[in-house]
Amino acid sequence: MNSLTLKDVKRNNYSLIYRLLYHEKKLSKQDLANRLRLSLPTVSQNLNQLESQGLVRKSGLLAGQVGRKAVAYSLCEKARVAVGVEIQRDVLLITAVDIYGRTFLRKETRCVFRDESGYYEEVGRAVLDFLAEMEVTPGAVLGIGFAVQALASADGREITYGKILYRTGMLVDELEKGIKLPCSFIHDARCAATAELWFDRKIKDAVYLSVGKHLGGALIMNRRIHQGSRGCSGAIEHMTLVRDGRDCYCGGHGCMEAYCSLEALLQGKDTLPRFFERLRAGEAEYVRRWTSFLEDLSVALNDLYAIFDVPCILGGSIAPYITKDDIDSLHERVFSRTAFPNPQPFIKISNAPADNVAVGAALPYIRRYLDSV
Ligand SMILES: [Zn+2]
Missing domain, CATH: 1.10.10.10 (Winged helix-like DNA-binding domain superfamily/Winged helix DNA-binding domain)
Structure with missing residues (x-):
């Protein structure tokens, strides 16, 4: 003192x-x-x-x-704001959040991914158009977080592993030079986990699993996203579930991604709503596929439970369709495998709001600002 x-x-x-x-x-x-x-x-x-x-x-x-x-x-809630952009294959979902992490503007813009400078210029223009619509004072925007289906360096400057859309080695400078505000890349599953932490103050440690078109994972320890020495911590999607199993986009075989993502669950013209409509109507083929999906997911969850012994949060676009019965069924399957006595229910469904990935890409700017005041 x-x-x-x-x-x-x-x-x-x-x-x-x-x-x-x-x-x-x-x-x-x-x-x-x-x-x-x-x-x-x-x-x-x-x-x-x-x-x-x-x-x-x-x-x-x-x-x-x-x-x-x-x-x-x-x-003044909007005296400082941050923007989050979820990069999807043909759409950009852009959200603006205030100092409380509340979304006050959102926009979806069609922007088809192609690995060329014209694409990054288009992304930059879409963000600039969005910023112009925000009606905030100059200097209010703290930064723009880009949620990518790739791993990024801890400082968000570089894609360290990208095989789906953004390529390994890409620098955020390419986007920053057009936007002229601080920008960063963040792994989309980490964005979702960040949003989960922001909106659920009770979480301490957890494994976060984002089940969407692709699978993504993040490990939360003591209310922080664990990075690991190479920034790959929590990338559960490439954990081997089946030796020499199905091909994975990473070049490996039998990864959890190839069994527990929507790419694995949906077939032909299936969409998520259509799949669950048919499943809940009891159509045999859909029940068979869902049962097999839950079985594979439970094998992975059993491993995660054995390693971390912490709650597991199921998020991603599948989350709104999962029922309590599905969670009970997952627990039964895990408990039938677990090596340890007295297993306790540990799987829960995400309760983060819609657009959690885009919002979670913006939140680190708000968090850093609040910590600095
Ligand atoms: Zn893989």
Whole structure:
């Protein structure tokens, strides 16, 4: 404490006031002074500063303790925002989130992937058009996260493993030069896990499995996404499920991806809604395929449960279709295999909001900003 300078103390008060307002949403000067044990002039001075920076605004009145109403202060939710872009094969899903991680603008733009500079220019233009529609003050955009079906370096500057859309070695500079704002690449399953963490404060450790067209995994430890030494931690999709089994896009055989992704589940003209409609109607072929899918998934879940002994969250585009009966069936299958006594239910369905991948690509910018105030 002795080593704190006056400047540190002032900075600390500013930050305490910002954080309490963030948490409580609406407070009067007196509330802030009481809760933080600060003098009214100190609170006023900081509120003036925050107001002049456009970070705080007066927002109505609050009932005071002695009957008089007091002016309420709130944070300006859109004073700092971040953008997340989910890159799909022929569509870009772009979302903008405020400091609370709430989506206030979303847009889907057709943009067919091709590995040439024209494509990256098109992505840049789509993002710039979106930024123009956002109606935020200049300087409000903290950055743009691109959720990719690939692994990225820890700093988000480079694709370190890309075989589906973006290629290994691609640099984010290619997108940044057109957009002129900080940009980063993030593995899409990590984005989904980031959104899960943001919207579910109770998660501590978990394995996150995103079951979509492709499979993706992320490992959450102590509320952080585990990176590993090469940034590949949690890439469960290439865990071998069947020795010399089905081909995988990674060049290997028998990977979990080839059994537990929608590419493996859906056939012909199947779409997710159509598949589940027929399955729930009891059509034999669909029941057979679903049973086989659950069986394969349970083998992988049993391995993950044995290694990590933490909850497993099932997310991705399949999540809204999974029922409690499906989860019960998965548990039964895992428990029939597990080596350890007294297994406890550990599989749950994701409860992150829609667009969790795009939102999760934006959230790291908000998190870093909040940590820095
Ligand atoms: Zn593979």
